Amino acid sequence: MPRPAVAAAPVLAAALAAVPASSAAAPSGCRMNVAEFVGWQIIYRGTLSGTVDPSGRSETFQGCVPGRILLLDEDRSVVCTGAGLGAGWRPDVVVLSDGRRMVACIADRLYAVRD
Numbered sequence: 001m002p003r004p005a006v007a008a009a010p011v012l013a014a015a016l017a018a019v020p021a022s023s024a025a026a027p028s029g030c031r032m033n034v035a036e037f038v039g040w041q042i043i044y045r046g047t048l049s050g051t052v053d054p055s056g057r058s059e060t061f062q063g064c065v066p067g068r069i070l071l072l073d074e075d076r077s078v079v080c081t082g083a084g085l086g087a088g089w090r091p092d093v094v095v096l097s098d099g100r101r102m103v104a105c106i107a108d109r110l111y112a113v114r115d
């Protein structure tokens with residue numbers, strides 16, 4: 001017997017589908033404590049396709065420095081507002097917002113970003 005459909009906001013559905021309550025994997029493999037993001041929305045999920053900063057464009061992710069542009073799936077971007085180490089080639093990324101702040105979860109790390 002099929003289960004009845006449940007009307008839930010897409011963000012809530014994504015969070016609930018993400019396994020344990022204390023630590024959950026967002027759809028593209030980013031692990032985070034979802035309890036810290038109650039009320040936030042997943043506004044983008046995809047692949048980090050490169051970065052741009054004053055030294056030029058790179059096809060790899062080498063962490064965040066303020067002002068570095070993170071290219072997402074060739075047609076979107078966010079800008080780092082804080083610093084953080086990281087590395088990878090085309091890592092998965094999930095961008096969340098609470099309406100005032102944005103964070104990008106990349107390779108299980110959180111980075112402060114803006115539009």
